[in-house]
Amino acid sequence: MSSNKYIYKATRSNDDDAETLVSPCFHVGPEVQLKEVPTTGEEYLLKVIKERQNYSTITKCNKDYSKFSKNQSCFIEETKPAKAPDKLKPTIEWQNIQVADFSDVRMYLSRIQTKKTLWPSDLKKISVEHDSLNGWKQFFNTNEPTLTCVLGLKHTLLDRGLEILTEILEEVKPGFTVDYKTGQWIYAFLACTRQPLLSDTISILRNLARKCAEIRSCINPEEEDAPFAVTPLNIFICLVARYFRQYDLAD
Incomplete structure (x- = not known):
C-alpha cells in the first residue's frame, strides 16, 4: 500500500x-x-x-451551552450519612443475623412469586394514585403489610411506596423513632423489592438508609429505651448496606 x-x-x-x-x-x-x-x-x-466528502472531519457545536453549565456536575453529590453513637451502633454479628433472616424471607417470597398456585386466594388489587401522598398514607393506615397486599404490587408501585415511606420518616421528630406499623411496611417493601436493582431503586434505598441514620443520630444513647428505639433503624440501614450492597452506608 x-x-x-x-x-x-x-x-x-x-x-x-x-x-x-x-x-x-x-x-x-x-x-x-x-x-x-x-x-x-x-x-x-x-x-x-x-x-x-460532504462532512467535515471535525463536527462542531454551533450552540452556546455555557449558560447551562453553572452549578451542574456529572456526579450527584450525596450527603454523608449521620454516624451512629457508639452505644447504639450494631455489631457485625447482629447485622449478619439480620441479613440471614431477611434472605430467608426473600427466598420464601421468591418461591411464591414463581408459582402463582401458591398465591393467597384473597390477593388484593391495589389501587393507589401514584403521586398522592395522602392516598399512600391512607393505604398504609387502612391496610396491613401482609402477602395479600404486597405480593401483587408492580415494580413501579413498590419503588414509589418505598419512596413515600421515606417521606413519612421526615415527620419523625428529633429523639423519636419510626412507629411500629410504618416499620412493618418498610420491611415488607424491602422484602418485595425486585433484583437486579434499577438505578432509581438504588437511589430510593440509599435515601431511606440516610434518613434512618439521621433519625438514629438524634436519639439520646443514654435513654433507657434507646436500644429498642434504634433497632428498626439499624435493621433498615443494615439491609440497604449489606443485603442490597450499598456498602459505603454500612455501620
Whole structure:
C-alpha cells in the first residue's frame, strides 16, 4: 500500500476552507461509475467516499451551552450519612443475623412469586394514585403489610411506596423513632423489592438508609429505651448496606 499522503478538500459550502490530511485505505479506479444503487463492492465504496466528502472531519457545536453549565456536575453529590453513637451502633454479628433472616424471607417470597398456585386466594388489587401522598398514607393506615397486599404490587408501585415511606420518616421528630406499623411496611417493601436493582431503586434505598441514620443520630444513647428505639433503624440501614450492597452506608 502506498505511503503517499493525499489531501481531500471538503465540498460543503459552509466548510470550504477546511482540509483534511488522510491516507486512503482503498483505491477506486477511474473506470468505476457513481451509481445511486451500487451493484459492486467498488461502486459501494465510491458512494461511501463521495458521501464522506460532504462532512467535515471535525463536527462542531454551533450552540452556546455555557449558560447551562453553572452549578451542574456529572456526579450527584450525596450527603454523608449521620454516624451512629457508639452505644447504639450494631455489631457485625447482629447485622449478619439480620441479613440471614431477611434472605430467608426473600427466598420464601421468591418461591411464591414463581408459582402463582401458591398465591393467597384473597390477593388484593391495589389501587393507589401514584403521586398522592395522602392516598399512600391512607393505604398504609387502612391496610396491613401482609402477602395479600404486597405480593401483587408492580415494580413501579413498590419503588414509589418505598419512596413515600421515606417521606413519612421526615415527620419523625428529633429523639423519636419510626412507629411500629410504618416499620412493618418498610420491611415488607424491602422484602418485595425486585433484583437486579434499577438505578432509581438504588437511589430510593440509599435515601431511606440516610434518613434512618439521621433519625438514629438524634436519639439520646443514654435513654433507657434507646436500644429498642434504634433497632428498626439499624435493621433498615443494615439491609440497604449489606443485603442490597450499598456498602459505603454500612455501620
